[in-house]
Amino acid sequence: MNGATKDKILREELATRLIAIRRQLHANPELSHEEFLTTDAIREWLAEEQIRILDYSLRTGVIAEIGGKRPGPTIALRADIDALPVQEETGLPFASRVPGRMHACGHDYHTASLLGAAFLLKEKESELNGTVRLIFQPAEEKAKGALEVIESGALEGVGAIFGLHNKPDLPVGTIGIKEGPLMAAADGFVVRLEGVGSHAAVPEAGVDPIVAGAHLIAALQTIVSRNVSPLKSAVISVTRIHSGTSWNVIPEHALLDGTLRTFDEEVRSTVRERFEQVTEGIAAAFGVKASVKWIDGPPAVINDKRWAEVAAESARSVGLHAIVPTPSPAGEDFAYYRRAVPGAFFFMGTSGPREWHHPSFDIDELALPLTAAFFARLAQDGLDKLSPE
Numbered sequence: 001m002n003g004a005t006k007d008k009i010l011r012e013e014l015a016t017r018l019i020a021i022r023r024q025l026h027a028n029p030e031l032s033h034e035e036f037l038t039t040d041a042i043r044e045w046l047a048e049e050q051i052r053i054l055d056y057s058l059r060t061g062v063i064a065e066i067g068g069k070r071p072g073p074t075i076a077l078r079a080d081i082d083a084l085p086v087q088e089e090t091g092l093p094f095a096s097r098v099p100g101r102m103h104a105c106g107h108d109y110h111t112a113s114l115l116g117a118a119f120l121l122k123e124k125e126s127e128l129n130g131t132v133r134l135i136f137q138p139a140e141e142k143a144k145g146a147l148e149v150i151e152s153g154a155l156e157g158v159g160a161i162f163g164l165h166n167k168p169d170l171p172v173g174t175i176g177i178k179e180g181p182l183m184a185a186a187d188g189f190v191v192r193l194e195g196v197g198s199h200a201a202v203p204e205a206g207v208d209p210i211v212a213g214a215h216l217i218a219a220l221q222t223i224v225s226r227n228v229s230p231l232k233s234a235v236i237s238v239t240r241i242h243s244g245t246s247w248n249v250i251p252e253h254a255l256l257d258g259t260l261r262t263f264d265e266e267v268r269s270t271v272r273e274r275f276e277q278v279t280e281g282i283a284a285a286f287g288v289k290a291s292v293k294w295i296d297g298p299p300a301v302i303n304d305k306r307w308a309e310v311a312a313e314s315a316r317s318v319g320l321h322a323i324v325p326t327p328s329p330a331g332e333d334f335a336y337y338r339r340a341v342p343g344a345f346f347f348m349g350t351s352g353p354r355e356w357h358h359p360s361f362d363i364d365e366l367a368l369p370l371t372a373a374f375f376a377r378l379a380q381d382g383l384d385k386l387s388p389e
Contacts, residue, residue, distance in 0.1 A: 011369060014116060014119065014120070014369050014372065015365075015366075015368060015369040017116075017119075018112045018113070018115070018116045018365075018368040018369060018372060019112075019365050019368060021045065021111075021112045021115060022108050022109055022111075022112035022365065022368060023094040024041065024094075025038065025041070025081075025103065025108035025111055025112065026092075026094055026095070026096065026103050026108045027094045027095065027096060027097050028096075028097060028098065029083030029084075029096050029098055029101040029102055029103045029108070030082065030083055030098075030101070031082060031083060031084070031085060031101065031141075032082040032138060032139035032140070032141050032142040032144070032145070033059065033060060033082075033138060033139050033142070033144075034060070034082075035060040035061065035081050035082055035138050035139075036060060038060070038081050038082075038111070039060045039061060039062055039081070039136075039138075042062045042081070042111065042115070042136050043062055045115055046062065046064050046115070046118065046134075049118065049119055049122050050122070051064050051065075051066055051118055051122055051134075052064055052065045052066070054133075054154070056149075056152040056153065056154050057152050058138065058148060058149065058152055058154075059138075060081075060138040060139075061081060061135075061136050061137050061138040061139075061145065061148075061149070062134075062136040063133065063134065063135055063136070063149070063152075063154045064118065064133070064134040064136075065131055065132065065133050065134065066118060066121045066122055066125055066128070066131070066132045066134070067121070067125055067128035067130055067131040067132050067383075068128075068130070068131045069125060069126050069128065070126075070128065070129055070130065071130070072128075072129045072130025072131070072383060072386070072387050073129075073130040073131075073159040073383060073386035073387060074130055074131045074132070074133055074157050074158050074159055075130065075131070075132050075133070075158070075159060075160055075161070075162070075379050075382040075383050075386070076132075076133040076134075076135055076155065076158045076160070076161040076162070076337075076341075076343075077114055077117060077132060077133070077134055077135065077161075077162055077163070077375050077378075077379055078114075078135040078137055078161060078162070078163040078334065078337065079107070079110040079111050079113065079114035079135070079136055079137065079163070080107045080110055080111075080137050080138075080140035080141075080145065081107055081110075081111050081136050081137065081138055081140075082107055082138055082139055082140055082141050082142075082145070083096075083101055083102060083103045083104070083105075083107065083108075083141075084101070084102055084103070084104045084105060084141055084357060085100055085101065086100070086101070086102040086104040086357065086359055087099065087100050087102065087359060088102040088104070088359060089359035089360050090359075090360050090361070090362050092362065102359065102361075103361075104356070104357050104358060104359065104361045105141070105166075105356045105357060105361070106165070106166040106350065106352075106356070106361070106363050107140065109166055109350065109363045109365075109367070109368065109371075110164070110165070110166070111136060112368055113164075113348075113367075113368055113371035113372050113375060114134060114136065114372075114375060115372075116368060116369060116371070116372025116373075116375075116376075117134075117371075117372045117373075117374075117375035117376040117379065118134055119372070120372060120373065120376040121376050121379060121380075124376075124380070128379075128380065128383055129380075129383045129384055129387040130383040130386070130387060131383075132379045132383070133154070133158060135149060135154060135161075137149055140332070140333055140334075143186070143297050143298050143331060143333040144333070145333060146298070146333040146334060146335075146336040146337055147333070147336050149337075150336060150337070150340055155337065155340055155341060158341050159341065159342070159382075159386045160304075160307055160341060160342045160343045160382050160386065161337045161338070161341050161342075161343035162307070162311065162343055162344055162345070162346075162375070162378055162379075162382070163334045163337070163343075163345050163346075164345060164346040164347065164348045164371070164375075165183075165332065165345070165346075165347060165348070166347075166348055166350040166352065166363055166367070167325070167347035167348060167349055167350060167352075168350055168351070168352025168353070168354065168355055168356070168361070168363070169352075169355075170323075170325070170347060170348070170349030170350070170351075171349045171351050172349050172350060172351045172364045172366045172367045172370065173319070173320060173321055173349060173370065174320065174321045174322075174323055174349035175315045175320045175321070175322050175323070175346055175347065175348050175349065175374065176322075176323055176324070176325025176346060176347030176348075176349075177303075177308050177311050177312050177315065177322050177323075177324070177325070177344070177346050177347075178303060178308060178324045178325055178327075179303050179304065179305040179308040179309075179344075180302060180303060180305075181263040181264070181300050181301070181302055181303075181327050182300075182301045182302070182303055182325070182327050182328070182345055182346075182347075183300065183301040183327065183328050183329075183330055183331060183332045183334075183335070183345070184235075184261040184262060184263050184300055184327070184328070184329045184330065184331055185260075185261065185262045185263070185265075185268050185297060185298065185299045185300045185331065185335070186259060186260075186261055186297035186298060186330070186331025187259065187260045187261075187262075187268070187272070187294060187295065187296060187297045188257065188258070188259050188260075188294070188295030188297060189257060189258060189259070189260060189275070189292060189293065189294055189295065190255065190256070190257040190292075190293040190295070191213075191216065191255070191256040191257070191279055191290060191291070191292050191293075192253060192254075192255055192290065192291045192293075193209040193212050193213055193216070193253060193254045193255075193256070193283065193288045193289070193290050194209065194252065194253050194288055194289040194290070195207035195208055195209035195212065195250070195251070195252055195253065195254070195287075195288045196252065197249065197250055197251055197252040198249075198250045199248065199249065199250070200247070200248045200249055200250050201248070203250055206250045207286070207287045207288055208250050208286075209243060209251060209252070209253055209254035209288050210243050210244065210250070210251065210254055211286060212254070212282060212283060212285075212286035212287075212288045212290075213241065213243065213254040213256055215282055215285075215286065216256065216278070216279060216282045216283075217238050217241075217256065219278050219281075219282055220236050220238065220275065220278060220279075221236065222278075223236060223271055223274045223275060223278060224236060224271070227270060227271065227274050228267055228270070228271065232263070232264055232267050233262070233263060233267075233329075234260070234261065234262045234267055234268075234271050235259075235260070235261040235262075235329055236258065236259075236260050236271070236275070237258045237259050238256050238257070238258040239257065239258040239259065240255075240256070240257050240258065241254065241255070241256055242254070242255045243255065260272065260275070261329040261331070262300065263300045263327060264300070265299065265300075268299075268300075272294065275292065276292050279292055297331050298331050298332060298333040298334075298335040298336055299335045299336075299339065300335060301332050301334055301335045301338060301345050302335070302338060303338075303343075303344040303345060304338075304342045304343060304344055306342070307342060307343055307344040307382075308344050310378070310381055310382060310385055311344055311346060311378055313381065314374060314377045314378040314381045315374055315378075317377055317381075318370070318373045318374050318377050319370075320370060320374060325347045328347075330356065332345065348367060348370075348371050348374075349367065350363040350364055350367045351363075351364040351366075351367070352364070
């Protein structure tokens with residue numbers, strides 16, 4: 001058997017194994033902070049390859065390491081492992097067995113891909129110029145898991161960190177890599193408007209919070225159009241309104257909540273300040289009392305120029321087509337890692353039929369071995385870049 005034939009067989013074996021792992025994970029989804037079976041399965045797969053599992057104070061999730069045979073730096077690779085409260089509608093033979101739970105964001109694919117990278121790196125452990133730390137992170141969907149990993153100390157000593165997310169609208173074999181902002185800061189808000197209830201037939205006897213809320217929703221949209229440069233971006237979306245209990249009663253209060261998405265910290269701060277000013281102004285104009293509660297989400301994911309360039313080289317070396325992607329206004333708690341250490345985050349093409357969080361979301365499994373190969377190559381290249389000459 002010649003070398004090319006052997007390599008082909010090994011690649012096919014890896015692809016088959018990763019597909020089986022991904023399907024097992026897909027059929028058994030677990031929500032944020034409930035990933036106990038997922039954690040156990042990851043530990044078993046790592047143990048089969050004699051990969052070191054580290055002891056950190058995490059209820060769910062796994063931290064492991066490969067390398068260290070030679071002294072050198074540490075590179076971290078991260079995948080998220082949690083699922084969503086979505087009822088699956090794919091009709092796949094390995095569809096979720098848990099009602100109302102689904103891997104509708106592809107974290108099963110992320111986990112399987114990082115396991116594949118671990119298998120590849122383990123084969124070359126003696127050649128690594130340092131250590132690769134593997135982070136199988138819980139609770140990304142609650143934007144809490146990355147902070148828990150950092151607080152556990154699992155990022156200590158890491159010189160650079162990398163992660164990726166599937167991108168259904170990019171074809172398999174394509175990877176989106178760019179310096180600067182890639183994903184948005186994702187903040188939530190809840191506005192409470194307090195009025196005075198009355199009979200709906202005599203509105204002058206009360207103070208209507210619904211009318212105030214309607215004007216507030218319209219006014220909030222002017223913040224982006226009149227306070228944010230056209231060369232920058234922001235989104236304010238009111239996504240839920242709750243008020244009233246009867247058709248003939250003006251209620252005492254109204255609740256509005258939604259989300260703010262930004263890519264720039266200055267814009268983020270400006271929009272939040274103007275949001276509160278507009279809310280106070282509308283409340284005063286309509287005679288209601290208003291309060292704003294912010295639900296701080298992760299900041300924007302900002303990629304280092306240096307590591308974006310290294311990643312593009314790594315991608316091309318394993319046969320991927322690297323493009324500069326359009327940033328996504330979705331949020332990602334990988335941003336917390338980037339605030340702590342240098343690194344970059346990427347979009348991997350998966351030729352999916354639906355967008356993230358859709359009940360029919362799926363990925364093309366041909367992306368699994370490609371992603372594993374990219375992760376492994378990037379880890380090696382990253383160690384080489386950080387190692388002394």
